[in-house]
Amino acid sequence: MGDTAKLELDGTAYELPVVVGTEGEHAVDISKLRAQSGYITLDDGYGNTGSCESAITFIDGDAGILRYRGYPIEQLAEKSTFVEAAQLLIWGELPTPAQRDHFSALLAENSAIPSDMLRHFGAFPAHAHPMAIMSGMINALQGHDLPGIHIESDGEFELAAASLLSKVRTIAAAAYKAHKSEPIVWPRYDLGFAENFLHMMFTQPYREHVPSAEAARALNMMLVLHADHEQNCSTSTVRMVASSQANLYASAAAGVCALWGPLHGGANAAVIEMLEEIRASGASVTEYVARVKSKEAGAPKLMGFGHRVYRNFDPRAKIIKKAADDLLDRMHVTDPLLDLARELEAAALADDYFVSRKLYPNVDFYSGIILRALGIPLDMFTVMFAIGRLPGWIANWKEMYDNPAQRIYRPRQIYVGSGQRDWVPSEER
Ligand code: ACO
Numbered sequence: 001m002g003d004t005a006k007l008e009l010d011g012t013a014y015e016l017p018v019v020v021g022t023e024g025e026h027a028v029d030i031s032k033l034r035a036q037s038g039y040i041t042l043d044d045g046y047g048n049t050g051s052c053e054s055a056i057t058f059i060d061g062d063a064g065i066l067r068y069r070g071y072p073i074e075q076l077a078e079k080s081t082f083v084e085a086a087q088l089l090i091w092g093e094l095p096t097p098a099q100r101d102h103f104s105a106l107l108a109e110n111s112a113i114p115s116d117m118l119r120h121f122g123a124f125p126a127h128a129h130p131m132a133i134m135s136g137m138i139n140a141l142q143g144h145d146l147p148g149i150h151i152e153s154d155g156e157f158e159l160a161a162a163s164l165l166s167k168v169r170t171i172a173a174a175a176y177k178a179h180k181s182e183p184i185v186w187p188r189y190d191l192g193f194a195e196n197f198l199h200m201m202f203t204q205p206y207r208e209h210v211p212s213a214e215a216a217r218a219l220n221m222m223l224v225l226h227a228d229h230e231q232n233c234s235t236s237t238v239r240m241v242a243s244s245q246a247n248l249y250a251s252a253a254a255g256v257c258a259l260w261g262p263l264h265g266g267a268n269a270a271v272i273e274m275l276e277e278i279r280a281s282g283a284s285v286t287e288y289v290a291r292v293k294s295k296e297a298g299a300p301k302l303m304g305f306g307h308r309v310y311r312n313f314d315p316r317a318k319i320i321k322k323a324a325d326d327l328l329d330r331m332h333v334t335d336p337l338l339d340l341a342r343e344l345e346a347a348a349l350a351d352d353y354f355v356s357r358k359l360y361p362n363v364d365f366y367s368g369i370i371l372r373a374l375g376i377p378l379d380m381f382t383v384m385f386a387i388g389r390l391p392g393w394i395a396n397w398k399e400m401y402d403n404p405a406q407r408i409y410r411p412r413q414i415y416v417g418s419g420q421r422d423w424v425p426s427e428e429r
């Protein structure tokens with residue numbers, strides 16, 4: 001392919017620049033097409049649209065490759081801590097020991113929620129979903145963290161990033177405690193990121209919870225696997241909001257809302273609900289798969305299957321499936337839902353409906369099994385995803401903030417509504 005692509009419209013030829021990424025991906029730059037020809041491109045659901053150039057995360061969906069800043073996810077899942085992966089995503093390089101210690105200290109110093117924010121938890125109704133609490137509290141936090149609405153310097157950004165990462169974890173645990181009408185537990189200075197979360201979730205006034213090394217390791221790995229995934233729905237939302245120069249907190253709160261839906265982060269809870277429903281109904285896996293394939297009105301989707309980008313396998317799902325096996329073995333836990341999940345996966349992978357559509361298990365298919373083994377309740381599953389995805393949202397926000405040429409995101413549309421008509425008085429309608 002050359003440097004330009006040619007497009008002919010109404011007998012006029014247009015030359016469009018071809019952009020080539022680091023890994024050889026090609027894109028036709030159509031940003032000037034409308035100005036030159038009056039045409040826009042139409043791509044409902046953005047399946048074929050690159051919304052930005054980004055140096056953060058690379059995915060090759062056909063080959064099942066995921067890399068953060070060039071580092072393969074398999075290496076990071078095995079060797080990195082979540083905090084290190086977050087620093088890598090946000091600042092572009094693996095931290096030196098001094099940078100790691102500095103940031104860990106910032107996380108520890110910024111882990112507690114300001115005491116006057118605690119009363120907000122009581123203002124949510126008892127049945128409020130933790131994702132609603134999470135997005136509301138992130139916006140509330142902005143007022144505490146920033147002297148003005150906007151971040152004005154690199155130092156202010158670093159503090160805001162540390163505060164968000166650390167406090168979102170504290171808010172998540174506190175939302176759970178508030179929901180259970182139990183006293184909120186303060187973070188501890190001496191615990192790592194994952195241990196601290198488990199401590200705040202499960203400590204009771206009468207019993208300190210000391211998380212096991214296995215539990216902390218599994219949670220750390222889960223968080224690393226979720227930390228970024230290029231221009232997915234929630235990250236695109238964060239970038240959309242950030243493009244109006246909204247601050248980091250407002251952008252991250254919007255990301256939480258986008259993540260909540262069952263087609264995105266909400267799928268991890270939906271998978272467990274699906275498995276429980278199959279078990280309770282007594283239906284066989286074959287019967288359930290047949291219902292999915294029927295596509296009749298009300299037929300379910302196979303939750304945790306399929307991905308817009310991965311058309312071969314999701315590398316995170318491979319890692320997480322093995323981790324679920326290992327964790328349950330080490331904790332001597334058996335979970336009938338894991339057996340059912342394996343059976344469902346095998347049935348789907350042997351079925352032409354799924355094979356021909358290139359539908360494979362995604363990260364959510366097995367992540368719920370790990371979360372259950374850790375004792376995390378179902379309505380906290382998507383919150384766990386949000387804690388994990390935050391570094392990616394922050395990194396994407398920073399990438400835009402650092403780009404002086406950044407413009408507001410403003411897609412166009414093809415209008416298909418009625419033509420002009422005149423207003424009619426109500427008695428004549
Ligand atoms: N179960 C049954 N059929 C499916 C599924 C599924 N999980 N996913 C896709 N299909 C079918 C579609 O109905 C479509 O069939 P058709 O060609 O007969 O019309 C075909 O496969 C192609 O699917 P699309 O809808 O084009 O896939 P798209 O890229 O738009 O959606 C998505 C991707 C949302 C992930 C979809 O696969 C899905 O809904 N999966 C279940 C929810 C889920 O697990 N979400 C988590 C995604 S990963 C993440 O966010 C962490």
